[in-house]
Amino acid sequence: xxxxxxxxxxxxxxxxxxxxxxxxxxxxxxxxxxxxxxxxxxxxxxxxxxxxxxxxxxxxxxxxxxxxxxxxxxxxxxxxxxxxxxxxxxxxxxxxxxxxxxxxxxxxxxxxxxxxxxxxxxxxxxxxxxxxxxxxxxxxxxxxxxxxxxxxxxxxxxxxxxxxxxxxxxxxxxxxxxxxxxxxxxxxxxxxxxxxxxxxxxxxxxxxxxxxxxxxxxxxxxxxxxxxxxxxxxxxxxxxxxxxxxxxxxxxxxxxxxxxxxxxxxxxxxxxxxxxxxxxxxxxxxxxxxxxxxxxxxxxxxxxxxxxxxxxxxxxxxxxxxxxxxxxxxxxxxxxxxxxxxxxxxxxxxxxxxxxxxxxxxxxxxxxxxxxxxxxxxxxxxxxxxxxxxxxxxxxxxxxxxxxxxxxxxxxxxxxxxxxxxxxxxxxxxxxxxxxxxxxxxxxxxxxxxxxxxxxxxxxxxxxxxxxxxxxxxxxxxxxxxxxxxxxxxxxxxxxxxxxxxxxxxxxxxxxxxxxxxxxxxxxxxxxxxxxxxxxxxxxxxxxxxxxxxxxxxxxxxxxxxxxxxxxxxxxxxxxxxxxxxxxxxxxxxxxxxxxxxxxxxxxxxxxxxxxxxxxxxxxxxxxxxxxxxxxxxxxxxxxxxxxxxxxxxxxxxxxxxxxxxxxxxxxxxxxxxxxxxxxxxxxxxxxxxxxxxxxxxxxxxxxxxxxxxxxxxxxxxxxxxxxxxxxxxxxxxxxxxxxxxxxxxxxx
Amino acid sequence: xxxxxxxxxxxxxxxxxxxxxxxxxxxxxxxxxxxxxxxxxxxxxxxxxxxxxxxxxxxxxxxxxxxxxxxxxxxxxxxxxxxxxxxxxxxxxxxxxxxxxxxxxxxxxxxxxxxxxxxxxxxxxxxxxxxxxxxxxxxxxxxxxxxxxxx
Numbered sequence: 001x002x003x004x005x006x007x008x009x010x011x012x013x014x015x016x017x018x019x020x021x022x023x024x025x026x027x028x029x030x031x032x033x034x035x036x037x038x039x040x041x042x043x044x045x046x047x048x049x050x051x052x053x054x055x056x057x058x059x060x061x062x063x064x065x066x067x068x069x070x071x072x073x074x075x076x077x078x079x080x081x082x083x084x085x086x087x088x089x090x091x092x093x094x095x096x097x098x099x100x101x102x103x104x105x106x107x108x109x110x111x112x113x114x115x116x117x118x119x120x121x122x123x124x125x126x127x128x129x130x131x132x133x134x135x136x137x138x139x140x141x142x143x144x145x146x147x148x149x150x151x152x153x154x155x156x157x158x159x160x161x162x163x164x165x166x167x168x169x170x171x172x173x174x175x176x177x178x179x180x181x182x183x184x185x186x187x188x189x190x191x192x193x194x195x196x197x198x199x200x201x202x203x204x205x206x207x208x209x210x211x212x213x214x215x216x217x218x219x220x221x222x223x224x225x226x227x228x229x230x231x232x233x234x235x236x237x238x239x240x241x242x243x244x245x246x247x248x249x250x251x252x253x254x255x256x257x258x259x260x261x262x263x264x265x266x267x268x269x270x271x272x273x274x275x276x277x278x279x280x281x282x283x284x285x286x287x288x289x290x291x292x293x294x295x296x297x298x299x300x301x302x303x304x305x306x307x308x309x310x311x312x313x314x315x316x317x318x319x320x321x322x323x324x325x326x327x328x329x330x331x332x333x334x335x336x337x338x339x340x341x342x343x344x345x346x347x348x349x350x351x352x353x354x355x356x357x358x359x360x361x362x363x364x365x366x367x368x369x370x371x372x373x374x375x376x377x378x379x380x381x382x383x384x385x386x387x388x389x390x391x392x393x394x395x396x397x398x399x400x401x402x403x404x405x406x407x408x409x410x411x412x413x414x415x416x417x418x419x420x421x422x423x424x425x426x427x428x429x430x431x432x433x434x435x436x437x438x439x440x441x442x443x444x445x446x447x448x449x450x451x452x453x454x455x456x457x458x459x460x461x462x463x464x465x466x467x468x469x470x471x472x473x474x475x476x477x478x479x480x481x482x483x484x485x486x487x488x489x490x491x492x493x494x495x496x497x498x499x500x501x502x503x504x505x506x507x508x509x510x511x512x513x514x515x516x517x518x519x520x521x522x523x524x525x526x527x528x529x530x531x532x533x534x535x536x537x538x539x540x541x542x543x544x545x546x547x548x549x550x551x552x553x554x555x556x557x558x559x560x561x562x563x564x565x566x567x568x569x570x571x572x573x574x575x576x577x578x579x580x581x582x583x584x585x586x587x588x589x590x591x592x593x594x595x596x597x598x599x600x601x602x603x604x605x606x607x608x609x610x611x612x613x614x615x616x617x618x619x620x621x622x623x624x625x626x627x628x629x630x631x632x633x634x635x636x637x638x639x640x641x642x643x644x645x646x647x648x649x650x651x652x653x654x655x656x657x658x659x660x661x662x663x664x665x666x667x668x669x670x671x672x673x674x675x676x677x678x679x680x681x682x683x684x685x686x687x688x689x690x691x692x693x694x695x696x697x698x699x700x701x702x703x704x705x706x707x708x709x710x711x712x713x714x715x716x717x718x719x720x721x722x723x724x725x726x727x728x729x730x731x732x733x734x735x736x737x738x739x740x741x742x743x744x745x746x747x748x749x
Numbered sequence: 750x751x752x753x754x755x756x757x758x759x760x761x762x763x764x765x766x767x768x769x770x771x772x773x774x775x776x777x778x779x780x781x782x783x784x785x786x787x788x789x790x791x792x793x794x795x796x797x798x799x800x801x802x803x804x805x806x807x808x809x810x811x812x813x814x815x816x817x818x819x820x821x822x823x824x825x826x827x828x829x830x831x832x833x834x835x836x837x838x839x840x841x842x843x844x845x846x847x848x849x850x851x852x853x854x855x856x857x858x859x860x861x862x863x864x865x866x867x868x869x870x871x872x873x874x875x876x877x878x879x880x881x882x883x884x885x886x887x888x889x890x891x892x893x894x895x896x897x898x899x900x
Contacts, residue, residue, distance in 0.1 A: 084845050085843075085844030085845030085846065085881045086844070087844075219838075219841060220841055220843070222843065222846065223837070223838045223841055223842075223843055224834075224838050225846070226843035226845075226846025226849050227834045227837035227838055227842065227843055227846075227849055227853055228781070228821060228822075228824060228825065228834055228850075228853075229779075229780070229781020229782065229820070229821030229822055229824075229850040230781065231846050232780065233847060235780075235783075235784065236774075236780035238778070244775070270764065288771065288775050288776070289771060289775055290767055290768065290771040290775065367880055368845075368847075368880055369783070369785045369791060369793055369845070369847040369848050369878070369879075369880050370783070370785070370845075370847045371784065371785070417845075417846070418845060419783070419845050419846070419847030420845040420847055420880045420881060421845075422880070451784070453787060454785070454786045454787055454788070455787075652841060656841065656844060656883075656886070659882055659883070659885055659886070660844055660881045660882035660883065661882070662882065663879075663881070663882020663883075663884060664880075664882055667882075685786050685787075685788050685790060686786050686788070686790035686791055686878065687788060687790055691878060691880060692882070692884075693876065693878060694872065694875055694876060694877075694878075694879075694884040694887070694888070695872060695876075697882070697884040697885060699885065700885055
């Protein structure tokens, strides 16, 4: 693929970008699965269900498409999932290596190209998101390793001239115990990969009690490269004859390019190759990115107001996020029910103790540290290669095909490491640089790498959705919750991207309000659909990131009103749920026993603790937070988190993910907010868009509870319970109930 | 102009006010130093200039003429840097890894100047942003290095 790499980079990094060698002829050419995945996040549509059903038996069985074992015994795995910090490359090497009988440390992992062969998840999708990768591909990826091992055994039998039944394996080799002979996998791979793949039903998987790597804190494969600058991200790539590009976007989405008042002067600026008009943007192509950036920022564009036939969601000139929250809170419906049990209306009417409260949250940016980029190259035969950060390669390739008119087979998509993602790199119209890079490469007849400056990224990033939720609750005579009603005025990210799906609710709008396990006999969860002007997207833990803050905070309000301790209230409401009772007790223990406060800490500060729970992405979580007030702002000292994902693959990575999710959870709780005024974001960089700095990180204590229930997700689940645990602690400490985030908008004494 | 980077001499044709970051990345092809914000907010672009950590995205290249620049590419040639990298790997600090070049540079600069920093000194020095939230692992790594530091 001809990516030029600095010669100082050592072998480990180079290997990830070598052309596919030995097995190239056996690697499958990709076929389209775009149709399968376009409905991401929506309830399973008929097409996808059918496709999934028909493909289940064969999924993940095309061994040579995934694995190449080199003469030096290193195992190259083309991974269906993207690595963006969550550790999936390492987890996949553990899962495949366990059954292949190869030490994960011998693996070289990179992202697989698009193609049907790599659809390995039980839901028939190929994305890296929804905390799905491990939990939804676990049996298939194990079977893949077992199939490869069977092929190596077969090849060993041929080479040694013995019955396969006399052979066994040890890590990295086939062993004939009888004769004391053995053959390294690397010696057998060529022969093995030419064998037919055995019947998937014929391989036996290892007994979990015999696992060597699954369930162990295996070291990350990428730790060294990422500690020495050797890891390559999209933004780092370079091909021969490449030009650099930068863009200036319209200040509001939907505006179009009018006159460029100083085009001639800009063209004459140092290093400028050419100036281009793009949909809603102008671009400069130059020999150096710095020249392109300086020049494009100097262009004086007469931006034109959006036209009626605009193909994007136009941003009105009077849009303000604060006014939008108010408008959502005042919306009276109609509302559509997602959950409705018992008789909420009657209970609310008849109750002596009624509590109501309105909550809202804030818009957020993704703020991943790597600014988006894309490198596009048209080859002499007219085929197109694109390198870009993405969480769904087939969807991106299908979109490129649509935009360029090229057949899928003429498009090669490369998916480098992601410099953070958190939901940023799904297919969001108008929020990714690759369409621009492709247009520019076509226009200049040379490869072009386009980097969005941080400022352009903050302008075009899609936002975490907002909601205003009107709660009403009723208590029984003993002060226990009898009824709860939550009506959320919001637009979910999936319906924002794909359009409102008729009468169907968007599950990503209400998750975290819906799906709660508390035994409250009368409940109603409903949505008022309010289409807004902002471009929305998925943000780590999606709907749960806001809804658990609302629900778990309001639950504490019910506890307070009924004179109940919030920890005891939750235990009471979960009394028939063994799994969640165990989990809640686990976090209590982890924190040294539930202690609400306020109390005085050793350093003399007055502190309190709050508790909250969440059930995101098939995993259960419980969090306790300890806070104090310093200079009028909340300081979070400790976060204790108990997490039950059923079972796990790598405890060290799980603990790291809990730490990371807690950090992002604290960030949205304490400081973070995308404020829009006059149709524009107030912040275009980290100076006005604060993200959690090291000084505001809390100590994090993790307990993993493996209940043995169905495997759940890890990347996102530890986030949602953080905000309500902190807000509940703050309410206990200050008497001030916070009903919106971030806390930096509030003053505490 | 003539630059000294990682103990090698480079001839570079760049305007005096070009940020050092882009000279390192685009002119010299060393991509370990990262662009995150361009505004000295995040620290992903941290390099050492005469042993002090600076944010190369706002450092005009002309300002480092005659000085010794060290980037992440040469970090293991430095004894302290080598120990930092080794501890970073042992403690499995990195997640996405994008900010970690800068974090390693910042830790190296701190430990070269102060081999046994207190926790408060670590907090004061290690201020680069990490969106993955590896802050506790970073602190633990520098704390461990400080424990082994020579007085």
